[in-house]
Amino acid sequence: MLSERELERYNRQLQIPFFGEIGQEKLKHAKVLVIGVGGLGSVASVYLVAAGFGTVGIMDKDTVALHNLQRQVLYREDEVGMSKLQLAEKSLARLNSFVNIKAYESFLTKENAEEIIKDFDIVLDCTDNYAARYLINDTCVSLGKPFIYGTIGDTKGQMAVFNYKSPSANYRDLYPEQEALQEQGNINKGVMGVLPSVIASLQVNEAVKMVTGIGEVMKDTLFMIDLMSLNTMKFKIKHKE
Numbered sequence: 001m002l003s004e005r006e007l008e009r010y011n012r013q014l015q016i017p018f019f020g021e022i023g024q025e026k027l028k029h030a031k032v033l034v035i036g037v038g039g040l041g042s043v044a045s046v047y048l049v050a051a052g053f054g055t056v057g058i059m060d061k062d063t064v065a066l067h068n069l070q071r072q073v074l075y076r077e078d079e080v081g082m083s084k085l086q087l088a089e090k091s092l093a094r095l096n097s098f099v100n101i102k103a104y105e106s107f108l109t110k111e112n113a114e115e116i117i118k119d120f121d122i123v124l125d126c127t128d129n130y131a132a133r134y135l136i137n138d139t140c141v142s143l144g145k146p147f148i149y150g151t152i153g154d155t156k157g158q159m160a161v162f163n164y165k166s167p168s169a170n171y172r173d174l175y176p177e178q179e180a181l182q183e184q185g186n187i188n189k190g191v192m193g194v195l196p197s198v199i200a201s202l203q204v205n206e207a208v209k210m211v212t213g214i215g216e217v218m219k220d221t222l223f224m225i226d227l228m229s230l231n232t233m234k235f236k237i238k239h240k241e
Contacts, residue, residue, distance in 0.1 A: 033057035039196035041126035042074035123147035137171035157199040
C-alpha cells in the first residue's frame with residue numbers, strides 16, 4: 001500500500017495508464033544491485049532511486065578523480081579524492097527517503113560475489129572491465145538472477161539483458177572468448193560526456209519493465225547506438241546450450 005506522500009512523490013509515474021499504483025507497488029518491493037558507481041552507475045543509481053525501487057544496492061571501492069567529473073554526475077569538484085561509494089550513498093539517501101540504500105565498499109570478487117548478489121532480484125552491470133563482467137555473468141547464471149549489461153566507449157554504447165526467464169542468452173554467448181578479451185587488458189577510451197546517461201537510462205528502463213511486467217524486455221538482444229549519427233542497431237543473441 002502506498003502512503004499519501006508516496007502517491008504524491010510518484011504522481012507522474014502513477015498517471016501512466018498501464019503503470020499506475022500496481023506498477024509502483026511492484027517497484028517498491030524490488031531489489032536491484034548496481035555494480036560500479038562510475039559513469040553508468042552514477043546515472044543508473046539516481047534513476048533507480050528516483051523511480052522508487054524499494055532497495056537499491058551500490059558497490060564500488062574507487063575514489064573520485066577530476067577526470068571523472070565530465071560524465072560521473074553524482075560527484076563534485078570539492079569531492080575529488082573521496083570515496084565514490086560513501087558520496088553516492090549519502091546523495092541517494094537524500095534523493096528518496098522511501099528507498100533502502102545498501103552500500104558495499106568493495107570491488108566484486110570471487111569471494112564476495114555470490115553472497116552479495118543472492119539478495120537482489122536484478123543486477124545492473126555498470127563496470128568497466130572484462131573480469132568483472134564475466135564474474136557477474138557466471139554468478140547470476142549460477143543463482144538464476146537476470147542482469148542488465150551496459151558498456152560505453154568513445155561515442156558508442158551497448159546494452160543487453162542477460163539470463164532473463166530461462167532459457168536465455170548470457171554474456172558468454174555474446175563474448176565466449178574470455179581469455180582473449182582479458183589479454184587485451186582494459187583500454188581507457190575517450191567517452192562522450194552524455195553517453196553514460198543514455199545507456200544507463202536504458203538499463204534502468206529495462207529494470208522497470210522486468211519488475212512491473214509492462215512493455216517488452218529486450219531479452220537476448222544486443223542494442224547498439226552511436227551518438228554521432230544516432231544510428232541504432234539490434235542483434236539477436238543466440239543462446240548456446
